[in-house]
Amino acid sequence: MNTISRSDFNYICELVRRRAAIVLEPDKAYLIETRLTPLARQNGFDSLQALIASLRLNAADSLHRKVVEAITIHETSFFRDAHPFETLQTTILPNLLARRSASQTLAIWCAACSSGQEPFSVAMLAREHFPALVKGRLRIIATDLSGAVLARAREGLYSQTEINRGLPAMLLTRYFDKQGLHWQIKPDIRRMVDFRQNNLAENWPLLPQMDIIFMRNVLIYFGLETKKAILAKVRGILKPDGYLFLGSSETTLNLDAGFEPISMGKTICYQLR
Amino acid sequence: MAVLVIDDSKAMRSLIKRILNDAGFEVLEAGDGQEALECLQRWNHIDLVLVDWDMPGMDGYEFVRTVRATPAYRHLRLMMVTAESELEHVAAALAAGADEYVMKPFTRDAVLGKLDLLRTTRE
Ligand SMILES: C[S@@+](CC[C@H](N)C(=O)[O-])C[C@H]1O[C@@H](n2cnc3c(N)ncnc32)[C@H](O)[C@@H]1O
Numbered sequence: 001m002n003t004i005s006r007s008d009f010n011y012i013c014e015l016v017r018r019r020a021a022i023v024l025e026p027d028k029a030y031l032i033e034t035r036l037t038p039l040a041r042q043n044g045f046d047s048l049q050a051l052i053a054s055l056r057l058n059a060a061d062s063l064h065r066k067v068v069e070a071i072t073i074h075e076t077s078f079f080r081d082a083h084p085f086e087t088l089q090t091t092i093l094p095n096l097l098a099r100r101s102a103s104q105t106l107a108i109w110c111a112a113c114s115s116g117q118e119p120f121s122v123a124m125l126a127r128e129h130f131p132a133l134v135k136g137r138l139r140i141i142a143t144d145l146s147g148a149v150l151a152r153a154r155e156g157l158y159s160q161t162e163i164n165r166g167l168p169a170m171l172l173t174r175y176f177d178k179q180g181l182h183w184q185i186k187p188d189i190r191r192m193v194d195f196r197q198n199n200l201a202e203n204w205p206l207l208p209q210m211d212i213i214f215m216r217n218v219l220i221y222f223g224l225e226t227k228k229a230i231l232a233k234v235r236g237i238l239k240p241d242g243y244l245f246l247g248s249s250e251t252t253l254n255l256d257a258g259f260e261p262i263s264m265g266k267t268i269c270y271q272l273r
Numbered sequence: 274m275a276v277l278v279i280d281d282s283k284a285m286r287s288l289i290k291r292i293l294n295d296a297g298f299e300v301l302e303a304g305d306g307q308e309a310l311e312c313l314q315r316w317n318h319i320d321l322v323l324v325d326w327d328m329p330g331m332d333g334y335e336f337v338r339t340v341r342a343t344p345a346y347r348h349l350r351l352m353m354v355t356a357e358s359e360l361e362h363v364a365a366a367l368a369a370g371a372d373e374y375v376m377k378p379f380t381r382d383a384v385l386g387k388l389d390l391l392r393t394t395r396e
Binding site (some may be wrong): 079158163 | 328359360364366371376379380387393
């Protein structure tokens with residue numbers, strides 16, 4: 001079996017820490033094995049060990065980057081980057097509520113939601129600050145390519161490491177139950193989010209027109225043409241006065257002139273021109 | 274910004290100190306609640322306190338209650354950093370006046386992320 005040695009594990013930890021500032025717990029050895037074994041094969045190595053040996057011998061190159069990406073691709077956290085959620089609470093949701101009639105539903109889409117922290121952050125924020133919305137007027141749809149992360153998201157079960165990251169302690173006490181060593185988000189928050197599988201790079205399922213779209217930290221993984229095609233489709237599905245959030249290192253600039261970056265509070269979001 | 278780190282384990286204090294130093298914080302250390310109170314009297318530029326729960330002498334919970342009963346310390350932001358990881362502990366710490374809570378073992382991101390939270394919610 002392809003079990004990773006302690007020194008190889010440490011090497012990979014150090015690599016992802018340096019490149020992505022991500023700290024891997026010792027219990028994450030399985031993650032390295034399951035993500036990197038296929039990558040080793042794709043790149044012509046006959047084992048994970050051979051791949052790591054080559055990483056060690058060679059200066060940082062695209063192989064190092066692929067390794068980091070393979071491991072970090074599902075990386076997410078509750079209230080990631082904090083500021084978009086602050087702006088959602090203080091500006092965007094109040095604005096939208098003022099503009100929409102009392103009977104209209106607000107639709108929010110988390111595209112590439114990973115294990116669910118992002119849509120659940122939106123759901124908790126709504127529950128905390130916009131009780132009127134929560135009663136049937138809010139629709140949160142969350143999609144991802146990976147069936148495995150969606151299964152985790154639907155369960156709403158998180159490790160202590162995930163809980164420690166970005167989730168205000170007050171919300172932990174209100175919206176989670178402890179299950180052994182894990183924490184599970186309460187059913188009434190889980191029920192607020194509709195999880196579905198969707199590959200952004202292929203045909204999209206039928207989705208309602210969206211008031212807000214979170215499409216964060218996923219465009220970075222795509223080539224130029226794919227990014228453009230996806231943004232064009234986003235334009236088609238975003239309401240004329242809706243808002244798009246990208247990851248903090250992503251932008252529509254030089255990709256799609258149909259969006260205007262708007263600086264709101266400490267974050268940038270995008271609206272249709 | 275200056276941070277006071279209270280933990281009876283020197284190794285734990287060093288670990289946290291390194292994380293905070295790397296992120297540009299000045300760090301002061303205390304080994305229990307009593308020593309921490311003396312620190313607060315001596316140094317008035319501390320804004321943030323990271324506090325362990327289980328310690329000999331004055332424990333973290335008692336420290337939080339004491340600080341919250343002292344008007345001069347109203348500006349302090351308090352974050353528990355502890356191996357106590359039951360819901361009741363988190364709830365009790367918040368009720369006593371802690372602003373945030375990190376469970377051990379933690380990652381560097383967890384500590385820095387929660388500090389960010391404290392700083393944004395204060396503004
Ligand atoms: C880094 S995570 C971002 C999670 C979250 N949006 C955030 O910012 O924290 C990237 C996610 O994109 C998903 N993803 C990658 N390629 C995708 C595709 N072609 N279509 C849909 N999702 C994709 C991955 O499965 C992963 O969960």
